[in-house]
Amino acid sequence: MEPPQSEMLLLLMVLEALWTGGNTFETHIIGGRDAVPHSRPYMVSLQKSGCHQCGGVLLHQNWVLTAAHCLTQPTQQLRLVLGLHVLGEPSLTYRIRKMVLHPEYKPAPHLENDLALLKLDGKVKPSKTILPLALPQGRQVVATGTRCSLAGWGLTHQPGQMARVLQELDLRVLDIRMCNNSRFWHGDISPHMICLAADSKGQAPCKGDSGGPVVCRRGQVAGILSFSSKNCTDIFKPPVAVAVAPYTPWIKKVLRHNGPLPHLDPPEVALIPCSKEHPAAGQPGAQMYEGTNKP
Numbered sequence: 001m002e003p004p005q006s007e008m009l010l011l012l013m014v015l016e017a018l019w020t021g022g023n024t025f026e027t028h029i030i031g032g033r034d035a036v037p038h039s040r041p042y043m044v045s046l047q048k049s050g051c052h053q054c055g056g057v058l059l060h061q062n063w064v065l066t067a068a069h070c071l072t073q074p075t076q077q078l079r080l081v082l083g084l085h086v087l088g089e090p091s092l093t094y095r096i097r098k099m100v101l102h103p104e105y106k107p108a109p110h111l112e113n114d115l116a117l118l119k120l121d122g123k124v125k126p127s128k129t130i131l132p133l134a135l136p137q138g139r140q141v142v143a144t145g146t147r148c149s150l151a152g153w154g155l156t157h158q159p160g161q162m163a164r165v166l167q168e169l170d171l172r173v174l175d176i177r178m179c180n181n182s183r184f185w186h187g188d189i190s191p192h193m194i195c196l197a198a199d200s201k202g203q204a205p206c207k208g209d210s211g212g213p214v215v216c217r218r219g220q221v222a223g224i225l226s227f228s229s230k231n232c233t234d235i236f237k238p239p240v241a242v243a244v245a246p247y248t249p250w251i252k253k254v255l256r257h258n259g260p261l262p263h264l265d266p267p268e269v270a271l272i273p274c275s276k277e278h279p280a281a282g283q284p285g286a287q288m289y290e291g292t293n294k295p
């Protein structure tokens with residue numbers, strides 16, 4: 001059976017990227033670049049014992065959106081670090097007051113509705129280095145071909161270590177039907193997901209980048225990075241994000257029903273070095289769910 005022409009075209013674009021995309025630059029995210037310090041003041045690092053686990057995005061004075069699969073530890077053991085550029089440097093650190101997983105979150109292997117809202121133990125005072133990102137307008141999932149970017153402190157090589165400096169990467173949205181077909185994610189993609197691809201092979205988010213925001217329109221969070229393959233740069237298993245737009249009614253409802261807190265505990269400053277418990281290499285706790293896939 002012949003695949004429809006649009007699918008074929010996108011497949012060719014992907015293959016072209018594979019063939020022509022030799023990246024000669026030093027690779028980060030994998031294949032990303034250093035972010036301008038504090039140019040993404042909404043970025044959050046979800047940490048356990050000073051070790052980066054996942055990304056997240058500040059949505060409001062006291063709410064963070066991340067991937068539900070990042071929350072496998074009791075929340076008492078987790079911290080949210082805001083205003084951070086270089087991992088391990090002291091920055092404002094909050095405890096988690098409340099965790100709300102999406103009511104229809106399905107954990108692996110059928111990872112779906114992979115979203116969670118975390119309420120900070122205190123309110124953020126907006127500043128140049130800490131500022132919420134807005135929810136998308138409308139309910140539409142971003143269209144095929146849209147240019148987006150994401151940022152994270154995830155692995156810069158495989159095997160390898162977490163990035164020290166926040167990395168960012170440009171991507172575009174792939175056709176969802178192609179992404180769901182037997183050569184790619186083979187039926188694992190739901191309509192509320194976004195498949196992404198960088199411009200060249202050897203560029204991809206990796207372990208430790210999940211939970212971080214995908215930004216397609218300036219000032220709005222379009223997606224939350226959810227899963228990819230074990231080999232992060234496998235072009236037939238492109239990274240997948242949860243589209244935020246279809247979930248905005250749920251997010252707004254949670255934020256509304258859990259109104260602002262009185263300002264209680266002053267935030268701590270993170271001083272626990274990650275290397276105390278885990279040798280810096282690898283930071284084995286970091287989350288990026290590796291999608292199940294049948295050959």
Ligand SMILES: *[C@@H]1O[C@H](CO)[C@@H](O)[C@H](O)[C@H]1NC(C)=O
Pocket residue numbers: 176177180186187188189190191192
């Ligand atoms: C992907 O394929 C599966 C299995 O055929 C299907 O249930 C799902 O709805 C498809 N996703 C999209 C976005 O069409």
Ligand SMILES: *[C@@H]1O[C@H](CO)[C@@H](O)[C@H](O)[C@H]1NC(C)=O
Pocket residue numbers: 201231232233234235236
């Ligand atoms: C990962 O996938 C890429 C692209 O398909 C391939 O070139 C590379 O050899 C793979 N790496 C490993 C460790 O399997």
